[in-house]
Amino acid sequence: MHAPVLLDEVIKALDLHEGDFAVDGTLGGGGHAKAMLRAIGRRGRLLGIDRDVHALARARETLEELRNVILIQDSYAELPAILAREKLPKADALLLDLGLSSDQLEASGRGFSFQRDEPLDMRFDTREGETAAAFIAKATVAELTRAFREYGEERSAEKFARAIVDARRREPIRTSGMLARIVERAAGGRGRIHPATKVFMALRIAVNRELDQLRTLIPSLRRVVKPGGRVAVITFHSVEDRVVKEGFRALAKEGAATILTKHVIRPTRAEVLANPRSRSAKLRSIQIL
Ligand SMILES: C[S@@+](CC[C@H](N)C(=O)[O-])C[C@H]1O[C@@H](n2cnc3c(N)ncnc32)[C@H](O)[C@@H]1O
Known part of the structure; x- marks a missing residue:
């Protein structure tokens, strides 16, 4: 079972309110999404995106209450097009929790782990x-x-x-x-x-051309999140974190966003002990202007 990383910190960074429209661009098993749903309440709406159809199936079970949830198999890089196609407004908050989930590592049948002998596929989609x-x-x-x-x-x-x-x-x-x-x-x-x-x-x-996905989405975040809305991104290695840091800096420079995390947020020692997978996690967030 995948444990959501930096959960309290993410919920705080997203600053969700009752009735908000929230997007989880990397739904995974739905751990963060469940907490997001709780924060936006029954009047809120959640759009969950994942490239992996098996992750979507798992999230369906985790989320239970699906009345105000829309789930789509796609890349978060396609969010501007998805919002337009689904006739959805810009979001109040967006979360990206990058990389792969422990469910994918443990039993995907697609060879993500060197500890398993599986066909070497590694595609999320x-x-x-x-x-x-x-x-x-x-x-x-x-x-x-x-x-x-x-x-x-x-x-x-x-x-x-x-x-x-x-x-x-x-x-x-x-x-x-x-x-x-x-x-x-x-x-x-x-x-x-x-x-x-x-x-x-x-x-x-x-x-999976993972860095390209980030480099595509970050410059167009204003088409996905409304002014005043928040974006939070969790990365798990320095290459990815650098792309996020530089992308956010560029947005701030052009007056499109304010950086909320002058210093990255890291998991507490207690979280790392409880969930070793969190040890390399870094959270950065911005507010769209
Ligand atoms: C770390 S997991 C997310 C876990 C989730 N936050 C939770 O609490 O269960 C990352 C997920 O992002 C998905 N993913 C990776 N790249 C993606 C992309 N470009 N677009 C959409 N989903 C992506 C993976 O398939 C995986 O399920």
Whole structure:
């Protein structure tokens, strides 16, 4: 079960009121959305977006009361078009809780985790784009190196890229287990953190074009959230956090938003102890002008 990260901090940052229209752009299992629904009450409305159809199904169970909830399978990057198509007004608040949920990591059947042996797919939305296996099968050493370095900040990016290209000459890399073993062998064993951690994260970011989604949405946030409304974003690694920080700064510079978090908000020690997945979480928020 996925535990929502920085829950109290998110609810505070979104400053929700009874009757508000709130958007959860990364619905996941619906943990944050449930608390958002409580804050906006029966007169409020919630739009929940997720690229993963299985996440939407889980959220349907978590949310129970669905009368004032609209759920859509899409990318949050499409929010301006979704609001127009669904004839919805601009929102009072928007949450993005980026990355993947522990449900996806544990039992997606799509190879997000190096601890499982599953088909190497890694797409959130399996209706579009190419799988991680397809990407790995044709990418050059330079392309793999760039992805591991840029999205994973992996120091051994080139070594791992070469090992992958060598291995795929012998046999196609079809599963997460095969990939994990190739990287582990190239690294010369395991340390405290599995050597394939960053490679897996980088591949997922590449396959889902995760940074592009953020870079598309942030400049158009004024088309999604009304003046005075709040946007809160939780990131889980520095590459993503940098995109959010710079995107928010650019909005503030052009007079489109006020930055509410001069310093990022981090989980308390108690939360990290209770939910280790939260340890790298960072929350940033803005108010749209
Ligand atoms: C960390 S989880 C969200 C967990 C959720 N806040 C909760 O409390 O259960 C991130 C979710 O975002 C989804 N996701 C990732 N990129 C997305 C995108 N561009 N558009 C919509 N959903 C996305 C993933 O499928 C995943 O379900």
